Amino acid sequence: MEVALETGELGKRYGSTWALRDCTFEVPRGRIAALVGPNGAGKSTLLHMAVGLSRPSTGEVRVFGQTPYRNTRVLSDIGFVAQDTPLYRDFTAAELLKMGEKLNSRWDSALARNRLAQLGLPPDKAVGKLSGGQRAQVALAMALAKRPRLLLLDEPVASLDPLARREFLQALAGAVAESDTTVLLSSHLLADVERMCDYLVVLHASRVQLIGDVDDLVAQHRQLIGPRHNGGGVAGVASVIKASHTDRQSTLLVRVDGPIDPLWTAHELTLEDLILAYLADGDTRTSHDAWGVPA
Numbered sequence: 001m002e003v004a005l006e007t008g009e010l011g012k013r014y015g016s017t018w019a020l021r022d023c024t025f026e027v028p029r030g031r032i033a034a035l036v037g038p039n040g041a042g043k044s045t046l047l048h049m050a051v052g053l054s055r056p057s058t059g060e061v062r063v064f065g066q067t068p069y070r071n072t073r074v075l076s077d078i079g080f081v082a083q084d085t086p087l088y089r090d091f092t093a094a095e096l097l098k099m100g101e102k103l104n105s106r107w108d109s110a111l112a113r114n115r116l117a118q119l120g121l122p123p124d125k126a127v128g129k130l131s132g133g134q135r136a137q138v139a140l141a142m143a144l145a146k147r148p149r150l151l152l153l154d155e156p157v158a159s160l161d162p163l164a165r166r167e168f169l170q171a172l173a174g175a176v177a178e179s180d181t182t183v184l185l186s187s188h189l190l191a192d193v194e195r196m197c198d199y200l201v202v203l204h205a206s207r208v209q210l211i212g213d214v215d216d217l218v219a220q221h222r223q224l225i226g227p228r229h230n231g232g233g234v235a236g237v238a239s240v241i242k243a244s245h246t247d248r249q250s251t252l253l254v255r256v257d258g259p260i261d262p263l264w265t266a267h268e269l270t271l272e273d274l275i276l277a278y279l280a281d282g283d284t285r286t287s288h289d290a291w292g293v294p295a
């Protein structure tokens with residue numbers, strides 16, 4: 001498996017606050033990976049280090065084996081759209097595309113022009129006078145036109161209307177299918193993640209909580225419902241992610257590692273249920289730890 005992006009014990013500290021900590025994961029080449037986590041989880045911090053805009057306090061990040069802040073040549077392989085889609089506001093879209101063409105050896109002029117035309121974006125208006133969503137579209141068109149091997153997108157569709165969002169995600173999937181691009185996109189929109197992404201990284205409290213192939217992760221987790229349980233081990237359960245109890249019944253969200261004790265009814269989960277369970281506060285317990293059962 002070739003790896004597009006890898007981090008090893010990556011950490012970033014601002015003063016005494018860790019924005020990201022002990023972060024170790026890989027994104028295999030060719031995947032559309034989602035980076036999911038609550039506000040302040042460290043997603044932007046991670047993406048900024050991956051594109052060399054900031055340096056780690058601990059550990060390292062590599063893109064196609066290179067460290068972006070040491071070997072700037074790898075930057076030509078990376079496309080990045082920051083959360084606030086910064087662009088030179090006095091430039092028109094046409095001027096920005098011209099600049100992209102001059103600065104990037106693999107630039108696809110036709111792709112960029114066609115995207116802007118398709119979206120009806122005026123090429124001769126200063127981008128500072130476009131709406132926030134229109135500016136985001138210009139930035140996204142430029143990122144795609146760069147034909148990057150790794151595309152990093154920080155909440156790329158947050159400012160787009162629902163139709164534009166769907167259209168953009170379809171265009172992104174199409175562009176990736178036709179090329180050799182790996183994508184890592186941060187998003188709070190779990191329905192989009194479920195529709196688009198085949199790989200998932202969940203960050204919470206500045207650490208990686210869950211990572212892997214989306215289909216594998218969904219297959220490895222179940223919701224179990226059964227008579228009120230007194231804690232302790234359950235056959236077939238590797239870890240308990242979340243537990244809730246009524247007087248008569250317990251509901252567990254678990255990672256499975258074999259046939260489940262038939263005392264429990266097992267239900268499949270959606271990716272959204274799974275992500276939300278990992279984002280809820282509380283520690284994951286192994287099946288053999290007693291988990292908190294209220295009296």
Ligand SMILES: Nc1ncnc2c1ncn2[C@@H]1O[C@H](COP(=O)(O)OP(=O)(O)OP(=O)(O)O)[C@@H](O)[C@H]1O
Pocket residue numbers: 014018019020037038039040041042043044045046083
């Ligand atoms: N330049 C900075 N100086 C000080 N603290 C910072 C700086 N940048 C980020 N942080 C802190 O680091 C933590 C992670 O921030 P980051 O922007 O990476 O989170 P995020 O997951 O992208 O959040 P969001 O979903 O809200 O965009 C937050 O607590 C934030 O306040």
